[in-house]
Amino acid sequence: MAMPQIHDTILDAIGNTPLVRLNRVNRGVRAQVLAKVEYMNPGGSVKDRIGIAMIEDAERSGRLKPGGTIVEPTSGNTGAGLAIAAAIRGYKTIFVMPDKMSDEKIRYLRALGAKVVITPTAVEPDDPRSYYSVSKRLAEETPNAILAGQYWNQANPDAHYRSTGPEIWRQTAGKIDAFIAGMGTGGTISGTAKFLKEQNPNIQVVGIDPVGSLYTEYFRTGQLGPAFGYKVEGVGEDFLPTTMHFQYVDDVVQVGDKESFVMTRRMVREEGLFVGGSCGMAVAGAMRWLRAQNWDESKTAVILLPDSGVRYISKIFSDDWMRENGFLESEPISQLLDIRPRAVISAKATHTVAQVIQDMKANDISQMPVVRDDGTLVGLITEVDLLDYLLSGAGQMDHQISDIVSSAVATVGPDTSIDALTEVFSRGQVGVVVDESEVVRGIITKIDMIDYLANKA
Structure with missing residues (x-):
């Protein structure tokens, strides 16, 4: 049974x-x-673990007497852990919180029976208005009260x-x-x-x-x-x-x-x-x-x-x-690709210089991802790579591009924020979009980004 x-x-x-x-x-x-x-x-929250631990420690040491009051500076979670344990053990609670904390935390602590005092955030720790200083003063002024002391209590x-x-x-x-x-x-x-x-x-x-x-x-x-x-x-x-x-x-x-x-x-x-x-x-x-x-x-x-x-x-x-507050996440890169749908024009490492130049001219592009037979990324070849090769004096149009391909490629995922492209472009690169299997799904250039943002404006 x-x-x-x-x-x-x-x-x-x-x-x-x-x-x-x-x-x-x-x-x-x-x-x-x-x-x-x-x-x-x-x-x-994780602070439930220390709420009861600090109360039991104060009880064992004799600092916390029956019917006493627990005072603590808190961002909210330690207060909740203390308040739950205090409710069961029969103690009162006073919590001091900086004014940047959410309303939900403040209301939750009050719902647990705590008195909540709000103090300014933008002050030094030793300022008499700080939540550290205010909580210390309240503990001294309140009869039969202790500071729980999460910042010093081992x-x-x-x-x-x-x-x-x-x-x-x-x-x-x-x-x-x-x-x-x-x-x-x-x-x-x-x-x-x-x-x-x-x-x-x-x-x-x-x-x-x-x-x-x-x-x-x-x-x-x-x-x-x-x-x-x-x-x-x-x-x-x-x-x-x-x-x-x-x-x-x-x-x-x-x-x-x-x-x-x-x-x-x-x-x-x-x-x-x-x-x-x-x-x-x-x-x-x-x-x-x-x-x-x-x-x-x-x-x-x-x-x-x-x-x-x-x-x-x-x-x-x-x-x-x-x-x-300027925190709202930007759209994912997949949204830019959806708005500007186009086939990925890619090359193979076995393609010749002549083939790649012809494809670039035909499609009016200046770079191409180089892929394997399964579509996974090898690298990138650009018009600058081709120009440097031809100007080297040893350039041949029937030469395979395998040793010209650059492996220094900035890859991004479809779910990556569009904001991440800013860093890519600042390095003079383009963003090659690859999925979880490293298969190329698109390529994004500065003009693609400019066009996308201009159409949103």
């Missing part, structure tokens, strides 16, 4: 979140890419050392080569990485940092450089928390707001994972790092996705908000 599976409280449902394979946003990456989906926690990384790390090790059966996560308080990446590296020191740990945070500069130089504003929530810092342990981090990748939010929207549309902005940031940074490694199928990377997109409906998933 089956045993009943009943939790005493919702706190017992925290953890053991699923590991899900990514299949589409990781095109071009041969390594297996897995996502640790933390929005499956009861409060909707119960934060310890929670991940005891839960997140072991879960990933178990779920991958120890076959993990990289752990990749965003860096906020540093607790998630530090605690998880510490455990994983104890199992296998060769596991690469990669921190993803928003442009504007000072973590990247500190990791590279050991200096705390300037920080400036950014829109992605819950990651990056303008000071160095003591819960951020860089000795467990092997590399850091910095990602901007637009790249983060565009990937966030792709995650739900292409992978069915309704995640928040810091998740998009983590995935975008991970893809960039993994492509640089050029790992094969034998390697496995795990990306931690901290929270749900539910709390960003009014922002990242609002076309109006994205447009107002």
Whole structure:
């Protein structure tokens, strides 16, 4: 007879979140890419793990007394984790949040019974108006109150050392080569990485940092450089928390707001994972790092996705908000190809110089992709290549083009944003569009782009 599976409280449902394979946003990456989906926690984020951990630590130490009040500066998710645990343990909560946070987060915390105080974002950490300073003052002024202290409380990384790390090790059966996560308080990446590296020191740990945070500069130089504003929530810092342990981090990748939010929207549309902005940031940074490694199928990377997109409906998933902030993703390249349908005029490496010149003249084109019999890309031949060959003094019209073909080709996918072509054109190249099988589907030049944009205006 089956045993009943009943939790005493919702706190017992925290953890053991699923590991899900990514299949589409990781095109071009041969390594297996897995996502640790933390929005499956009861409060909707990875911070559920540290909420109860910090409360239990405060109870054990005697800092938190029955009926007491928990005060914390939070971007929202830690507040939710604390509020859920506090509701069950009988504590009151006061949360201090920067004004850049979404309305959904603020309303959610208030729905959980918390008092929420909003402070300005664009102030220094030691400014009396900052959310760090205000929360400290409220904790001092409120009777029987404590600061939970996610930025200094080692119960934060310890929670991940005891839960997140072991879960990933178990779920991958120890076959993990990289752990990749965003860096906020540093607790998630530090605690998880510490455990994983104890199992296998060769596991690469990669921190993803928003442009504007000072973590990247500190990791590279050991200096705390300037920080400036950014829109992605819950990651990056303008000071160095003591819960951020860089000795467990092997590399850091910095990602901007637009790249983060565009990937966030792709995650739900292409992978069915309704995640928040810091998740998009983590995935975008991970893809960039993994492509640089050029790992094969034998390697496995795990990306931690901290929270749900539910709390960003009014922002990242609002076309109006994205447009107002200049973040709305451009159309995919496939749309440009659809509007300008034309056959791909290609050459084979066995074609002669005379044949290629004749085809270029007949079709009024100045470059041709060179393909194999199955349509996959070999390289590109341009009128400049042909001119240089003929001017070399050894040029012969019946010479095969195989040794003239250039392999320095800028390839893009049909789903790539049109914005990506700007960098291609700035290098004096054209964009050769190839599908997942490397079959050539089109070629895009500067005049194609100009014509497309002019017709849209």
